[in-house]
Amino acid sequence: MIHQLEPNDFVKAADVLSGLAEWNVYVTAVLQQTSPGRIYVDNPEQPSSVFAISIDCAYLAGNPHNDNFNAGVTQVLEATLFAGDRVNPADPELCICVDSPAWEPTLADILSHWRWPPIWGANNHYTFAQPRLNWRDKLPAGYVITQLNTALLAMQGNQLPPTIADSIRIGWQNRENFLQNGFGFVALHNDEIVCTCLANVTVGEKCEIGIETVPTHRRLGLATAVTAATVDYCQQAGFTHIGWHCGQDNPGSIGTAVNVGFVLERPYNFYSFYYDEPRHYAELGRIYFFDAQLYEEAVDMLEIAIETDEAPPAYVYFLAARALAHLEEPVALDYLQEAVAAGFKDWELLQTLPEFAAYRDNPDFPKQVS
Template sequence: MIRLKLEQFSQAVPLFAEMAAWNVYVTAVLHQTTPGRVYIDNLDAPRSGFAVSLDCAYLVGDPENAAFNQALKLELAETLLAGDRVNPADPTLTVCLDSPDWEPALADILGDWRWPPIWGSNHHYLFKAPRLDWRERLPAEYTIVRLDGKLLAAQGDRLPQNIADSIRIGWQDETNFLQNGFGFVALHGQEIVCWCLADVTVGDACEIGVETVPAHRRCGLATAVTAATVEYCQQAGFKRIGWHCGADNPGSIGTAVNAGFMLERPYNFYEFHYDEPRHYAELGRFYFFEAHMYEEAADMLEIAIEVDESPPAYVYFLAARALAHLEEPVAIDYLQEAIAAGFKDKELLETLPEFIPYRQKPKWVALWATSP
């Protein structure tokens, strides 16, 4: 396996072409307009490849290339998994595959570090045509303006932290953002309450995303600011405007569709938290709330507790809930641990149906006896 030098990145373009067709970050890495790393198995006729951007990691090509997979496993153990990351601020390693056939290989590559991954499903949208005039949709008490250098300077410490982080992490600095990125914001008075920023640009392609301050949601701001941003994109010559969001995020999906985007494809991703207790706690949450697989939830939460020096109360509490669904007597012991760790919502506890069989037991009556 070869970690490509910057001057060699172009040799990987054909191998990553299919993935790049719906991930502008891949194109941006290969064209060196955003930080990233690229690995291939062979310079002359590459069969398998791995790339890392600020946003995600990507596996492409032949998943049965055993030599490449083993070399990648060792390389990741010495770099990304050891703290040498492209995006040090990202708490997770998220992997996209160009084919489901990569799943067994992914287990070989990362199975000794974190397994299983947190599985999720996203949607990729492409802008097709405007569906509304954002000026007519904008509530009277708001204005939409471009996020330029003058506005950034005027905002100073009032600039929303998420915007500051997006510029610092995604664009490295304000100068690069102003030269190669763009964004539009909704102002309520002098306060920025909604923003749509370019996540990445390269050539005539870009990807954008939107965020709204909670107190100003549900009044059409996200759609209006997104539509204003897309209008700028078209005027600036962007031909491919992408949008990624969770398949379970109806708000983002609705914003995209209302602004003129159409679904290009659904896709799966595989997420690993660098922090081991957090990884297994999040897996437990996924199995409990999303999959309703209580045995698996209990297993993951018990691992999270085992590997954490000081497990938080919510992990003990969720483990107790999962075990209660399985009618395990030990569920009440985990409740005791949750209370000892700071859980105080007695009212919630009394309403959860999975604990009905436990409420007549002596241990239940004694649960709160020693709590603060």
């Protein structure tokens, strides 16, 4: 059996979720009802297994060998998140974290009834330890760092970057809640916001932050400077736990965290789904191609992505062409032509990738048209 708790009863799941709450501030935010969420349990009075959902992630905790509860989780997923009834309607992806590795085979069974296989991923969680630099010394010339406050939001108006607007609308529900309970710092270049570090969630003395930099302003040290300025504010505001989550395959984010003074608290695994089937299979294809270098499997996934998408993007055709070229398949040229037709224009990359060396003399190999 599985039961959905009423918000006033969320506290009954706190003990089972305590391990996850140590390194996921969102869990505490859901328990304390300062951020949207849902909680399902096996026993509403004395839970031993818990499935919790925040706007950021879903979590499984407690006893992983409770067959009736696990079957209930499958039913809940199919009736809610997979059917469009989501805590965060704008999130294209469902991520699930577990409180122990013992949940992983159980989770595979829970998800086995879904139409496509889950994506396994690996993240790192960092916590801030002590400052390693003065952010003012790292700020490049021509940039200014300032707090994202009421005045700046008003000044930006419709020019506010969509990523910030979406973070405030989705993560904080509204601007007033963000200004009261959240915080953020930005780097300005000619009055344009080009780098942002925002609080994703806050509860008491705990918070989690995230960084984003406009691509044309990367590799200048902005992320490090803005993150350091944000952490400086956090310490002055009394936060004793500052968390940072990022993928193990994201050296830029890892480098920023370490340079500022974060230390690795733990690595962890997660399962994820994109609710959009073509995007899900495209991501599986990317993982098989880049991470595993299993080109046949990459082709299989990418071809499903193409078949299930009404208008496949150019990068899916192009990645399929690359995988087929590794396999020395002539049909790689057909996919290259489809990529160009879909908008591919990186001619320099096309001329330098070694897997296409044997194809470049073919008259059907795409060539840049002036």
